[in-house]
Amino acid sequence: MTAKREPISRRERPAKPALTRRGIVDAAVRVMRSEGLEKVTMRRLAQELDTGPASLYVYVANTAELHAAVLDALLGEVELPADEPGADWRDQLVAVLTSYAHLLFEHPQLARSALVARPSGENYLNLVERLLLLLSRSGTPQAQVAWGVDNLLQYATATAAEHGTQERDPMSRDDWDALARAVYGADEAVHPMIKAHLPDLLSGTESGRLAWGFDVVINGIIHTPVPGAEG
Structure with a gap:
């Protein structure tokens, strides 16, 4: 008489981690670093996270928003030195902008995307806050400082998009x-x-040329009033 074999229960599949916006962005950064920004799509991320593309749209509206979130995540690598009121504001400003440009040099596809992306995360706000602080120490009127930061970021981003692509x-x-x-x-x-x-x-x-270009833009900001703004 053959002994009855005890049935072996199938192991249940481990539960998948709950989806979060942070988890989706982290996965997008991993894909970008290994495969390039063009592979950072909802379909590719759904595969990476073992879920359906539709579930991602609860957290990220579209690919453009996703790329902006990836940019913001990487902006955490920009060097923002400790605030030293006695230090030369221009040297500090150029150092921060150079760190930003070099980050984008490493990711030329992201630099091109950054020309139209609108990041709004904490890292982007920290970068803008520091740029505003340093530029305002020049004594430049507030409106010129506010408008000028956009010009500085545009110059750095466009330069990185051009030269980063050429290098590769x-x-x-x-x-x-x-x-x-x-x-x-x-x-x-x-x-x-x-x-x-x-x-x-x-x-x-x-x-x-990059450093000279920053000086050109900074000098222009300092000496060019915003139309209609009070001095």
Whole structure:
């Protein structure tokens, strides 16, 4: 007589962690770091989180909002040095902006997205708060400071989107060489201004041009009143 075999119960599937906006954004950052921003879609995140895409929309309205949340999460890596009222406000301001730009250099796809994204999380607010504080120490009128921060972020973001993409494009070196040949080979009779401004037109390092550009924008903010604003 064969002994009756005791039935083996199937193990229940472990319960999945509850969905949260923070968990979704963290998953999006992981996907972006490993696969690129173009893979950060609702469908891909649903796969990562073992759920259906529709369930994600309860926490994130659309892909644009998701990308903005990813940007805000990464903004936590921007260096915001301790506030030192006695320190040079311009040096501190440029240091924060440079840290922001270098963060986007590392993620060129995110830099392009940041040109139109509207982050609204705590890290973005911390960045804007610090920029406003430092720029206001120049004695510039409040309206110019308020408008100026947007210009500073736009310049840093656009620069990162351009150069970050070029650094990762295998054809960018060839494109640069072609531009240099065209500029130096330009007919002086047709393009006298190009010839007159060589070699400065193509000179300088990326970091040098970035710092100079920040100074240009800062000087413009300080010396350009906002239309209709009181002094």
